[in-house]
Amino acid sequence: MPWLIAASIALSCGGPELYIENDVFAPGGDSDENYTHGTRIQYTFPAAEAPAWSQPVINWLNPFRWEQATEIGLTIGQQIFTPQDLSRSDVIEDDRPYAGWLFGGIARYDCTYDEDDEHRRDTQVTTEYAVGVLGPPSLGEQFQTWFHDIFGSTEPMGWDNQLDTEPTVMMSLQRQDRIWADRAWAIDFDLLTRFGASVGTPVTNAFVGGMWRAGWQLPRDFAATPTNPSLSYTALSRRSEKPVSAYVFAGVVGRGVAYSSFLDGNLVADSHSVTREPWVGDFEYGGAVQVGRFRVGLTIVERTPEFEERDENHVFGSLHISWTLVR
Numbered sequence: 001m002p003w004l005i006a007a008s009i010a011l012s013c014g015g016p017e018l019y020i021e022n023d024v025f026a027p028g029g030d031s032d033e034n035y036t037h038g039t040r041i042q043y044t045f046p047a048a049e050a051p052a053w054s055q056p057v058i059n060w061l062n063p064f065r066w067e068q069a070t071e072i073g074l075t076i077g078q079q080i081f082t083p084q085d086l087s088r089s090d091v092i093e094d095d096r097p098y099a100g101w102l103f104g105g106i107a108r109y110d111c112t113y114d115e116d117d118e119h120r121r122d123t124q125v126t127t128e129y130a131v132g133v134l135g136p137p138s139l140g141e142q143f144q145t146w147f148h149d150i151f152g153s154t155e156p157m158g159w160d161n162q163l164d165t166e167p168t169v170m171m172s173l174q175r176q177d178r179i180w181a182d183r184a185w186a187i188d189f190d191l192l193t194r195f196g197a198s199v200g201t202p203v204t205n206a207f208v209g210g211m212w213r214a215g216w217q218l219p220r221d222f223a224a225t226p227t228n229p230s231l232s233y234t235a236l237s238r239r240s241e242k243p244v245s246a247y248v249f250a251g252v253v254g255r256g257v258a259y260s261s262f263l264d265g266n267l268v269a270d271s272h273s274v275t276r277e278p279w280v281g282d283f284e285y286g287g288a289v290q291v292g293r294f295r296v297g298l299t300i301v302e303r304t305p306e307f308e309e310r311d312e313n314h315v316f317g318s319l320h321i322s323w324t325l326v327r
Contacts, residue, residue: 017042017224017322019077025317026300032153033084034096034306034314035262037144040077044109047072058108062127069108073128076104080140081262082156084310089157094309097272098162099262100140101202103132113220120181120190124222128172134202134261135165163261164269170200176222188218188247194225202261207253211284215247219290223249224297224320245290253282263307275308288320295322 021038047055050072058072083095091097107128114121132138141159148155174196181190190213197206211223257278265273281304288297299318305311 017044017320019224019318019320021316021318023314023316025298025319026315032082032086032144032148032156034081035303035316036080036082037147038077038079038318040075042073042075044071044073046070054106058106058127061106061129062108067110070111071109073107073109074105075107075130078102078138078140078143080144082144083158086154086156086158089160091161091272092158093272094274096263096274096307097265098140098156098159099134100136100138100143100162101132101134101168101262102138102140103130103168105130120178120220122178122220122222124176126172126174126176126196130168130170130172132168132202133165134163134168134266136162137165161272163271164266166201166261166266166268168201168261170198170203172196172198178222181218187214187216189214190218192222192251194222194253201259201267203257204259205255205257207255209251209253209282211249211251213247213249215245215287217243217245218247219245224288224295224299224322225284243292246287248285248287250285251283253284255280255282257306260306277304277306277308280304280306286318293323296320 017040019038019040019042021035023032023034023036045051045054047069051074054072054074055068058069079101081096081099083092083098085092085095105128107126110125110127112123141156141162144156145159147153174194176192176194179191179193181188183189192211192213193208194210195206195208198204213223257276257280260276261267263274263276265271283302284299286297286299288295297320299320301316301318303314303316305313
């Protein structure tokens with residue numbers, strides 16, 4: 001599988017972030033449905049240490065920012081979506097279509113840290129561009145079948161009905177702010193806000209949300225957020241200022257969805273589709289532990305219904321593992 005090869009290369013070099021998302025990580029999660037699996041491998045560099053070609057590329061893609069980016073991120077990922085009943089080989093009209101998406105992207109991070117403010121009102125702006133492909137070239141069928149063979153799960157029978165091959169391109173923009181931070185009884189607290197949008201295919205949406213964190217030796221970062229369906233991620237800045245930290249968090253995100261290939265079907269070809277809900281909400285909670293440059297975190301996401309044909313919430317987990325190069 002391509003993402004396994006990429007993971008091996010990244011881990012051998014040091015400095016990657018690995019996100020694995022699956023409904024099996026959620027409490028009581030033992031089914032494959034909706035957004036059933038995602039993998040993303042990201043490598044984030046301080047701008048001065050990024051590959052020589054990346055700075056001109058990201059500046060050309062974002063011509064209105066003349067200053068050098070704080071950090072640059074390179075990424076590759078895969079996402080898989082399926083209906084609830086994997087045993088059926090026919091098109092399930094009242095459930096979402098089978099869909100796989102393989103993508104790669106480049107991001108710039110512009111971070112501002114208020115060194116003199118004891119409440120640490122910091123800001124991070126992320127701009128990311130991603131290109132990819134829907135349909136059989138995404139290898140969604142091969143990965144899910146291989147994964148289910150290993151663990152003896154139900155063989156997915158409906159991949160012949162997946163979305164057709166279609167190239168994708170998307171731009172994502174996100175702003176994150178630390179609007180409050182404090183310390184009491186040796187416990188650190190902060191409050192993060194974020195808003196932004198993704199424009200293109202396979203997703204066009206806008207979102208706004210917030211997160212509250214509490215823990216011991218909170219790192220001065222913007223937390224790792226789940227990958228689906230937006231691409232914008234947090235940079236690694238200032239994470240290594242705390243040699244050891246542990247924290248819990250909870251947050252909410254509201255999203256307005258104007259288009260989603262995973263629900264609306266192919267943009268050009270005729271394909272199976274469902275009736276997309278225009279407003280979707282996420283409730284997120286979890287925890288993270290950092291020791292030196294190593295961090296592991298788990299986020300549980302409960303998402304309101306994404307389409308009208310099924311009215312139950314969907315729950316999945318996002319496992320985040322990283323080894324930062326930031327000193």
